[in-house]
Amino acid sequence: MTRDDGRLQLAHQVPMNELVDRLAIPSLRRAGAELVGPCPSCGGTDRFGVNLQKAVFLCRRCEAKGDQVALVRLVLGLDFPAALDWLVGAPQELTREQRAEQARRAAAHKREREAEAERRRCLAIRQAREIWNYALPADGTLVVDYLARRGLTVRANARLPRCFRYEPAARLVVADDSRRGEYVTVHEGPAMLAAIQGPDHSITGVHRTWIDLDQPKGKVVARHPKKPDELLPSKKVYGSKKGGAIRIHTPIEMEHLIMAEGIETTMSAMIGGPRGRTGYWAGVDLGNMAGARKLGPGLKYAGIPDLTDQEAFVPPASVKHLVYVQDGDSEPKLTKAKLQAGLRRAMALRRGLTAKIVHPGDGIDMNDLLMGAEPVCKGD
Ligand SMILES: [Zn+2]
Structure with a gap:
């Protein structure tokens, strides 16, 4: 009724x-x-x-x-x-004609909203590609120094992965609360840019990290101009990340894929050099790696993928083994459920695929480990 x-x-x-x-x-x-x-x-x-x-x-x-x-x-x-x-309001008795008219209007409204969402998505992707096209090659720039600060040293004369570019002066902006649609520049400076590629290899988004080598983690520490207690994120995604990944290393005929949320964590897993047919991709964020999940009473931690999500990340067909690296610094039970949903989706859609979750330990991020953070393990 x-x-x-x-x-x-x-x-x-x-x-x-x-x-x-x-x-x-x-x-x-x-x-x-x-x-x-x-x-x-x-x-x-x-x-x-x-x-x-x-x-x-x-x-x-x-x-x-x-x-x-x-x-x-x-x-x-x-x-x-x-x-x-x-x-x-309470239900009204409607004639069949009124009901049909309402249904027609609702359908038109839905189509309009979907068209508008698609239009915005295309615009965002175009803007992300513009950012990428204006950026410079990353070799020999502050990107190398930033990664070195994170414990990720590139061999002398080695080229950085092609997914990286460098921007000498990227603007970090926040919405101006007093003027709708206007922005205030909070910081302008060097940034590492990483391409987010969709399943068809095309660039659908970019991931930007503002660099400040005076900071311990090499990232800019910027505060909200109106709210000094509020730290602004030093990383930002433009365009669409959905279903995409930052392809840091992709071997020919990739059989194994190791994926963590962040660039630094993914590259930390690569230390010692990439092995054989193993690829290393960053999933950008947990939501993208997980895709939509079935939710409802008792399902919060069940990790069951909603397979109607057509745009969620799925590894390429050549991949036989998928490993998700669990960041130790987020809420472990929910993080695990989300990663499980992503792996189960991949297994449901890729026949014969095996998958697992690895994590460096409670409360530790793999890159923190690499940077020499004190592990807080049980038994220590
Ligand atoms: Zn809440």
Whole structure:
């Protein structure tokens, strides 16, 4: 009665920014196409995001996520029918014609949104390719010094992997809270650029790391101009990372693929030189390596892939063995579940593929290990 009377489609047409106002969710601020701030359910400062274009929200901590109805349920603690009533009013008796008209409008609305999302995606990819095309070769630049600072020394005269480029003056910007659509430059300086390639080898995105060799980890430490307590990320992805990877080393006829989230972690796994038909790719982030997961009661840690996610990362067909490196510095149980989902998807879609997770130890990132961080192991 509630799910097929057309009111759900109506609910999906409620703009998220209006809904956030109606629900009076405090402390959300604009960041690009998102509103970011504390989670209405579990708090924090910036773990909660509302994507205004896709009309979805997500909490990175408690994993609350969903559409307009889900947001009303989260904030007001209502069940599905009550949340729907709150959003679009009680069900009305509609004639068959009215119902058909509503369905038609909802379908048109959905097509419009999908076309708009695709248009933005294409634009973002084009911008990422422009950044890549303007960047310089990385050999003999600060990129070499940055990687050396991270314990990743390149042999004299050896060339860096082709996935890297160098930018002498990349701008780090944040959205200007007082002027919608405007940005403030927080830092301008050298950066390492890494290409994100899709399954068809084309560049779909770039990953940028701002370099500052005066910092212990070689990365820029920049603060938000209005909020001095808030550190800005020194890395940023442009374009689309979905389904892609930073292909640091790809041998001919790659049979084994080792993948970690970050560039430095992936390269740390490569120390001692790449072996035989083993490739080393960075997955950019955990979400990309995992793809969509089946969620619901009791499924948070189950690591079951949602195979309807057509764009999730899957290794090339030549790969027989896939290894995901688990970063030790994130929440271990959930991280493992996400990695498992990604590996299970790969195994479901690539017949005969074997897969496993390796991790350097509790609370340790493989690159921290390489840089000589004190391991905090059980028994030490
Ligand atoms: Zn939360």
